[in-house]
Amino acid sequence: MTTAPTKTATTTVLQASGVTMRFGGLTAVKGVDLTVNSGEIVGLIGPNGAGKTTFFNCLTGLYVPTEGTVAYKGTVLPPKPHLVTKAGIARTFQNIRLFANMTVLENVLVGRHTRTKEGLWSALLRGPGFKKAERASEERAMELLEFIGLDHKRDHLARNLPYGEQRKLEIARALASEPGLLLLDEPTAGMNPQETRATEELVFAIRDKGTAVLVIEHDMRFIFNLCDRVAVLVQGEKLVEGTSDVVQSDERVVAAYLGTPYEGAPEDEALGDVQSAEAAAAAPRTGKTAEPRAAGGTGTEGDDK
Numbered sequence: 001m002t003t004a005p006t007k008t009a010t011t012t013v014l015q016a017s018g019v020t021m022r023f024g025g026l027t028a029v030k031g032v033d034l035t036v037n038s039g040e041i042v043g044l045i046g047p048n049g050a051g052k053t054t055f056f057n058c059l060t061g062l063y064v065p066t067e068g069t070v071a072y073k074g075t076v077l078p079p080k081p082h083l084v085t086k087a088g089i090a091r092t093f094q095n096i097r098l099f100a101n102m103t104v105l106e107n108v109l110v111g112r113h114t115r116t117k118e119g120l121w122s123a124l125l126r127g128p129g130f131k132k133a134e135r136a137s138e139e140r141a142m143e144l145l146e147f148i149g150l151d152h153k154r155d156h157l158a159r160n161l162p163y164g165e166q167r168k169l170e171i172a173r174a175l176a177s178e179p180g181l182l183l184l185d186e187p188t189a190g191m192n193p194q195e196t197r198a199t200e201e202l203v204f205a206i207r208d209k210g211t212a213v214l215v216i217e218h219d220m221r222f223i224f225n226l227c228d229r230v231a232v233l234v235q236g237e238k239l240v241e242g243t244s245d246v247v248q249s250d251e252r253v254v255a256a257y258l259g260t261p262y263e264g265a266p267e268d269e270a271l272g273d274v275q276s277a278e279a280a281a282a283a284p285r286t287g288k289t290a291e292p293r294a295a296g297g298t299g300t301e302g303d304d305k
């Protein structure tokens, strides 16, 4: 007997309503509505200074929006980062924020703390409950490292990983909190084309495993290949939202954002190659490429990017 494939019902994972963020006289984000549904990859694009990261910071409780609400699976979230993570939203930052002097495995384990129930006394006494939870956490962390292809580097210090692997590790650490929604802020910044393609595959795999994704990126080829829907922010306001085809052909977007050549545009292919070669020549990468570009520190930097 054959059974019809079960179709998972779509649910609204994220609902941002009228999110506004003012810094003194500057309105960085103006009344932005955005929805992300389960099973979706949604892109957020816009010129420099359009308000994309500020919007992410509002979604994740790093900023308290001046106006508007952010709901996760129907519940309005308090603007506190640890409560947002606990609810089910995880993120990565534009600038890598790994614990540079901890191992790869330890970095992922840090990401699991919102999902471990053992309290302070249990940890201090290291009783059987604590040890069991610790083992389960390590197993899950190793599964995630396998998923991103870094299980063989579990005992390496994070700061010794090449740049592309550091970015992957950040994603694994975010996934360790078992999010229903993952926010990625410029995940391919500074990557070479191979690393960018690998990141694309990784994001598809994350979505296929049941985590919806909202991604900010300047690489248009990456965004338009990847996303089911794309929203365009210009000067803090949502200008257009739709499928890649709709957004790419919208005259307002072309005028406001895509008017200048972008990576991946057919006529821009040759120019892109020249620019990549120039960039590579200007900043040669060694075996230890991580530190100059990584946050490389404690993960507590004040930079909200």
Ligand SMILES: Nc1ncnc2c1ncn2[C@@H]1O[C@H](COP(=O)(O)OP(=O)(O)OP(=O)(O)O)[C@@H](O)[C@H]1O
Pocket (backbone or CB within 6 Å): 023, 026, 028, 046, 047, 048, 049, 050, 051, 052, 053, 054, 055
């Ligand atoms: N903490 C802050 N205090 C004051 N102004 C801020 C703050 N954070 C961001 N801004 C301003 O808000 C505007 C939006 O910045 P934001 O970083 O969100 O843009 P973005 O779209 O992420 O840009 P980019 O693509 O360059 O990262 C900018 O004018 C920026 O200077």
